[in-house]
Amino acid sequence: MAKPVLLTVDDDREVLRAIERDLRRKYGSEYRVLRAGSGHEALEIVRELKIRNNAIALFLIDQRMPGMSGVDFLAEAIKIFPDAKRVLLTAYADTDAAIAAINEAGINHYLLKPWDPPEENLYPVLDELLEDWEAAFPPQFEGVRVLGNRWSPASHNIKDFLARNHVPYQWLDIETAASDAEVRSLVELLDEEETRNLPMVILPNGVRLRQPSLGELAEHAGFKTRATEAFYDLAIVGGGPAGLAAAVYGASEGLRTVMIEREAPGGQAGMSSRIENYLGFPSGLTGADLARRAVVQARRFGVEIISAEATEVRVDGPYRFLKLANGAELSCHALLVATGVQWRKLDAPGVERLTGAGIYYGAAMTEAMSTKDEDVYVIGGANSAGQAAMHFSRYARRVVMLVRGSSLAASMSQYLINQLKATPNIHIEYNTSVVEAHGEDHLEAISILCSETNEVNKVPANSLFIMIGAAPNTDWLADIVERDERGFIYSGPQLTRDGKRPNGWKLDRDPGLLETNVPGIFVVGDVRHGSVKRVASGVGEGSVAISFVHQYLSKVV
């Protein structure tokens, strides 16, 4: 924890140095002693400390200073740090002013200059005040803080990125400034331009990022965004279960391995509130937990994990070059594509405009707390929608699942159907679809069509979570690898048609089981044409692929 601050202010440099020395000598191990030569300079320090979320325990201020008196300074400073203890330093002639200030500025004590010896005239007073301050002082939050608006898509993306990457953060909703003193005091210190351009991320070192992109945030929050080497044996794009498994097996078997992930390791599985069918976890585990464990395991074997988006692949002889969105480039011999799938978009009026402002794709677990005591709508009938409904039922007053079909049996595991039925605040509406979303700057209502009666019902809604299937994002690989009409990548025997190997294939062997039409580029997990969309199958493919990578590398020059 950052040490709380003792701030002393005096325009006389000799006195200032003396008091600073005495404060450091006695309190330096537990407190940070800061000094300023004027009230104005000190107020700047006070404001900066507040923005950094540092605490001030005590002000020790000279009364008679040009420009701003000690009392005037304290009147301003205690608006920002109302709990800090206040001591005025006065000359004998100013005693009356000091006594008057006890009421005026809530001074706790005044001390006469000189205070020698401090053991008698300074420390006993300060000891008592600091003991009182410590007893009442709530521990400060020390991590990243995000100031924004609940209904802003950009705020949601930042919170989601931090949460999925296990970065602890404090969310400060500007809408609560009237009722929340902490938010209010922070907002008052920012200039108008800053409060107009939210969200703002405030890092523990005081750096303020205004409306940062996820790439910028990753860079400033200490993520690795560039490769340390120019060349790797194996580069993996995508850090879902398939990519993570490949990374663990690759590195554990001695390959120089790099894994590039644009959002957060864990992929779709990382968004699951409870995975109950993964072997070895009889009472289930959260996707976040699985991702965290896998990342630790990968790092232990020396995998380099880079937070960036891969945007281009180039093939040059035995080398495969990867370009990243941040401009960096790296090369490898074997490239493994494990980019999974993304949620399919719901095509209905109002949905795109309100996405991130009450409408979310996936379970968006960062929003769960804000749905407390509200009605939540979930669209979808597969396991992901069922898990999300179970998760939100712990916070929301009621969860309504909107299912297009007339039953869940074909699309959802039986154990989940049983759990949904046994949860009293979950309500399932079959034969329904959302045909419009309404709201000015955030979701206020949805129109639901019942396909049996053809009736459209408009109901109030603040939170809608959409989980209606998924599509691969492989356009960036379009000129390189062969894909099906939906964008899933072909591999192995799928590439041999009428006994012919794929176009441009020059090797004297067929493409390996998980190899694409480009030798040395492999594909695993949900993004692969014909794959089984499960955590275990992704993990299986990622692990197995490494033996094909070894076979390939043994022949590559």
Ligand SMILES: Cc1cc2nc3c(=O)[nH]c(=O)nc-3n(C[C@H](O)[C@H](O)[C@H](O)COP(=O)(O)OP(=O)(O)OC[C@H]3O[C@@H](n4cnc5c(N)ncnc54)[C@H](O)[C@@H]3O)c2cc1C
């Ligand atoms: C909410 C939910 C619950 C689920 N529950 C279960 C369950 O209980 N049991 C089960 O077996 N399965 C479950 N699944 C399915 C399972 O999670 C997926 O089958 C599995 O995650 C697929 O793994 P993957 O590694 O192939 O792809 P993904 O998990 O999709 O991971 C792909 C990763 O690649 C990254 N990426 C994509 N493009 C790029 C790029 N250009 N550059 C860098 N990175 C990129 C993405 O950000 C993502 O992190 C669930 C899925 C969801 C969404």
